Amino acid sequence: MPFYDYIYGTMDKSSDSLYESSLQRPDYIPDAIYLTHPTTLQSIYHLRIGFASLASKPFTSKWYTWLMWPVTLWSMIVAWIYGRTFVAERNVFKEVKLQSWVYRLQWQQEALNKLIEEAILEADEKGIKVGEELNRNGEIYVGKHPKLKVKLVDGSSLAVAVVLNSIPKGTSQLLFRGRPCKVALSIVSELCRKGIQVFTIRKDEYEKLKNALTAQDAKNLVFSEKGCNQKNWLPRRVMSAWRIAGIVHALEGWNVNECGDELFDVDKVWDAALRHGFQPQLTSA
Known part of the structure; x- marks a missing residue:
């Protein structure tokens, strides 16, 4: 309300009701949500609701964030007590409304699974179509709640497609490093099927991958014992394939779950992502 109108008694009587009515609007129901979590306590400052200067750069630990440790500790305690997801950002891409929901750090697996389950049920209650990036590929939640209307997308198929289509033509050998998860198994299987040699440097990884492949592949x-150096970070203005997959599912109206051990059509999701303007990041060798 105008300050001086209030002091001198010249305020219109309808000002309060007009202000209150202007705040009333239909609930903002997104078409897709991206469920994620901070990686470290300091990484909360890299969210959009944190510091814009930090959020505009790849995550690195800064000395001055340690000076804010009391605030960091307080935020951790609040998150621990209330244990709820919160909306970190809202976006609109074409006709699809998007939100990013953040939950606390992954320390206690059982508590986190419960928190994710509550977030899924909340999304389903609100009528959200697609949920992305879920622990254990989301299979446990689909089995526990078979009547869910919200579709869970872990984005594995697009992640596989990005890797396969980013490998230069003529490549004959590749080094695999990482946990043999659904994405890794699918990538290694396809590479071996194409005749590309895939090297692993850990015996346990080699055995798990071998057991999942056909005898021919x-x-x-x-198996090789030679090691290598590696780095893994996501630059700004780059979105993960897992997040894009949920957006593509919403844009295409695919009314299917992609979770558990199931993998969506890799070529289909890749073509759809390109058609909607998403491009793989090109890196120099």
């Missing part, structure tokens, strides 16, 4: 899987 396993011939292209090679």
Whole structure:
């Protein structure tokens, strides 16, 4: 309300009711949500609701964030007590309304699974179509709540498509590093099927991958004890394939779950992502 109108008694009587009515609007129901979590306590400052200067750059630990440790500790305690997801950002892409929901750090697996389950049920109650990036590929929640209307998308198919389509033509050998999850198994299986030799440097990874391959494809899987250096970070203005997959599912209106051990059509989701303007990040060798 105008300050001086209030002081001198010249305020219109309808000002309060007009202000209150202007705040009333239909609930903002997104078409897709991206469920994620901070990686470290300091990483909360890299969210959009944190510091814009930090959020505009790849995550690195800064000395001055340690000076804010009391605030960091307080936020952790609040999150621990209330244990709820919160909306970190809202976006609109074409006709699809998007939200990013953030939950606390993954320390206690059982408590986190419960928190994710509550977020899924809340999304389903609100009529949200697609939920992305879920622990254990979301299969446990689909089995526990078979009548869910919200579709869970872990984005594995697009992640596989991005990797396969980013490998230069003519490549004959690749080094695999990482936990043999659904995405890794699908990538290694397809590479071996194409005749590309895939090397692993850990015996346990080699055994798990070999057991998941056919006898013919396993011939292209090679165990090597030579190590390598690696780095893994996501630059700004780049979105993960897991997040994009949920957006693509919403844009295309695919009324299917992509979770558990199931993998969506890799070529189909890749073509759809390109058609909607998403492009793989090109990196120099």
